Amino acid sequence: MADPASFINWSLLALEPPGWGGVLLRGLMNSIEIAIGGYSFGLLLGIGGACGKLYGGPITRDLMECYTTIVRAVPELVLILLLYYAGTDALNYVLALVGIGEVDISGLVAGIFVIGVVQGAYTTEVLRGAIKAVPAGQIEAARAYGMSPTKVMTRVTLPAMLPYAIPGLSNLWLIATKDTALLAVVGFSELTLVTRQAAGATKAYLLFYCAAGVLYLALTLVSDFLIKIIERRARRGFVEQS
Amino acid sequence: MTDTTPPDVTTHAMAFTPEDLPTAGSFFKPHRIVLLLIAAALVFCIVWFMRWDWVPQYLPRLGYGILVTLAMLFSTAILGFILAVPLGLVQVTGPWPLKTLAKIFCTVIRGTPLLLQLWLLYYGLGSIFPQTGIKQTFLWPYLRESWPYGVAALTISFAAYEGEVMRGAFAGVPAGEIEAARAYGMNRWTVFRRIWLPRAIHRALPTLNGETVLQLKATPLVATITVIDVYSVISKVRQDTYITYEPLLLLALIYMCLTGILVIAFRYLENRIPTRGA
Numbered sequence: 001m002a003d004p005a006s007f008i009n010w011s012l013l014a015l016e017p018p019g020w021g022g023v024l025l026r027g028l029m030n031s032i033e034i035a036i037g038g039y040s041f042g043l044l045l046g047i048g049g050a051c052g053k054l055y056g057g058p059i060t061r062d063l064m065e066c067y068t069t070i071v072r073a074v075p076e077l078v079l080i081l082l083l084y085y086a087g088t089d090a091l092n093y094v095l096a097l098v099g100i101g102e103v104d105i106s107g108l109v110a111g112i113f114v115i116g117v118v119q120g121a122y123t124t125e126v127l128r129g130a131i132k133a134v135p136a137g138q139i140e141a142a143r144a145y146g147m148s149p150t151k152v153m154t155r156v157t158l159p160a161m162l163p164y165a166i167p168g169l170s171n172l173w174l175i176a177t178k179d180t181a182l183l184a185v186v187g188f189s190e191l192t193l194v195t196r197q198a199a200g201a202t203k204a205y206l207l208f209y210c211a212a213g214v215l216y217l218a219l220t221l222v223s224d225f226l227i228k229i230i231e232r233r234a235r236r237g238f239v240e241q242s
Numbered sequence: 243m244t245d246t247t248p249p250d251v252t253t254h255a256m257a258f259t260p261e262d263l264p265t266a267g268s269f270f271k272p273h274r275i276v277l278l279l280i281a282a283a284l285v286f287c288i289v290w291f292m293r294w295d296w297v298p299q300y301l302p303r304l305g306y307g308i309l310v311t312l313a314m315l316f317s318t319a320i321l322g323f324i325l326a327v328p329l330g331l332v333q334v335t336g337p338w339p340l341k342t343l344a345k346i347f348c349t350v351i352r353g354t355p356l357l358l359q360l361w362l363l364y365y366g367l368g369s370i371f372p373q374t375g376i377k378q379t380f381l382w383p384y385l386r387e388s389w390p391y392g393v394a395a396l397t398i399s400f401a402a403y404e405g406e407v408m409r410g411a412f413a414g415v416p417a418g419e420i421e422a423a424r425a426y427g428m429n430r431w432t433v434f435r436r437i438w439l440p441r442a443i444h445r446a447l448p449t450l451n452g453e454t455v456l457q458l459k460a461t462p463l464v465a466t467i468t469v470i471d472v473y474s475v476i477s478k479v480r481q482d483t484y485i486t487y488e489p490l491l492l493l494a495l496i497y498m499c500l501t502g503i504l505v506i507a508f509r510y511l512e513n514r515i516p517t518r519g520a
Contacts, residue, residue: 058271058273058274059273059277062273062274062277063277070494070498072455073455073497073498073501073502074459074494074497074498074501075458075459075460075461075462075473075497076459077462077463077473078462078473078490078493078494078497079494081490082487082490082491082494085486085487085490086487089486174352174353178354178355178356179355180355181355181356181357181358182355182357184357185357185466192355192357192358192361195358195361196361196365199365199366203369205362205365205366205368205369206362206366206367206369206370209358209361209362209365209366210362210366212358213350213354213358213359213362216353216354216355216358217349217350217353217354220352220353220354221349221353
């Protein structure tokens with residue numbers, strides 16, 4: 001049995017090339033970029049989806065229902081594979097029709113698209129619940145003032161629903177950061193995949209996986225801290241129920 | 243702040259719940275009939291124009307894969323729930339060292355991706371075990387396989403998520419009910435067994451449903467450590483036949499059916515528990 005101290009070779013985590021620390025940090029940066037991009041794209045889809053579900057015609061509503069149902073019933077891993085291949089193929093097909101020819105879609109854009117579509121379905125549900133929680137009287141009052149529907153949306157409904165939406169939205173952000181790990185399966189070099197490569201190259205499996213875990217955990221804890229601040233700000237003026 | 247709302251909100255957003263099931267009457271609206279016809283035409287096109295000749299050849303393996311997926315789901319959900327009860331309970335009434343430990347466990351597991359935990363167990367522990375004395379013990383034949391690592395990772399993750407839910411559920415049982423049980427002269431264990439645990443499970447059941455669906459959606463990850471579940475059977479098909487989309491579409495359909503069955507089963511279970519009509 002080997003000496004316990006030899007299990008931990010800290011020089012492997014050095015930032016300079018013989019160590020893999022720099023590679024891991026670049027992977028973390030890629031993960032964060034995808035998480036931010038996917039989350040923002042999902043937020044846009046979610047706002048559209050929630051409005052479609054609440055205010056759209058019967059056909060829009062049914063199509064939105066199909067979208068959220070399918071995404072919520074099929075594993076993310078399968079959706080990521082389907083969207084990754086189908087999305088790049090469809091884009092190339094359209095570009096070929098227009099006559100531009102094939103483009104190589106970067107993993108970053110494809111990853112953001114995939115995470116965004118998955119997040120969009122969850123965001124739709126969270127925002128729909130939050131908008132429904134806004135007291136109807138406030139929206140009626142806004143209408144009685146003669147505001148147009150868009151103005152009611154931007155001045156009353158969206159700001160008033162934010163406190164109800166923030167717990168759900170912050171959970172979705174944490175889910176987005178962890179879902180980026182699934183892109184390792186399609187070969188995008190985010191944190192989990194570079195960790196696997198580093199571990200495979202050096203055979204120090206435990207060290208690298210623990211290091212990546214610490215990085216993910218740090219990301220979660222920092223996010224938690226920021227979310228607490230945002231939540232306190234959004235809930236100001238609310239009566240605290242104990 | 244109520245204790246149960248935040249996890250409730252997300253699991254309901256994340257996972258398919260009984261409220262999402264369509265009712266029989268809802269299909270007979272004019273625009274729905276048109277949409278259903280379009281969907282039927284789409285399904286017909288998919289069946290007719292895409293390649294499905296590989297299905298009969300792989301059908302037995304697909305069946306086996308579905309069984310492995312279901313075995314993974316139920317074994318880890320049951321084991322995870324058994325772990326989650328003490329995790330939740332300790333966070334509500336335990337002494338502070340246990341409380342802190344349980345809290346750290348939940349935070350660490352919920353703060354890192356499941357794929358990373360899985361690979362940490364499989365590659366990390368898997369590379370340490372051969373160097374220790376475990377090779378001589380009766381455990382070695384099992385630890386050489388990949389499925390124990392999959393079961394371990396999925397169980398730990400389910401326990402951590404469900405432990406948070408159970409904490410909320412235990413804390414949410416009205417104190418009056420527990421006081422009433424004490425007033426009857428029940429000892430602490432009887433109070434727990436007869437009143438506290440059943441009431442907490444009842445409160446947690448809707449969330450438990452969502453968590454189980456999420457667990458089903460997490461099972462394909464074990465395919466990355468060479469467990470042959472339905473996902474890895476489909477990957478094999480894609481490697482063998484060079485067909486990209488058809489196997490994935492079938493896989494999505496299989497998971498949708500499994501989710502639907504799971505949700506219907508939970509609705510049946512929830513309806514069996516008597517509640518006092520308000």
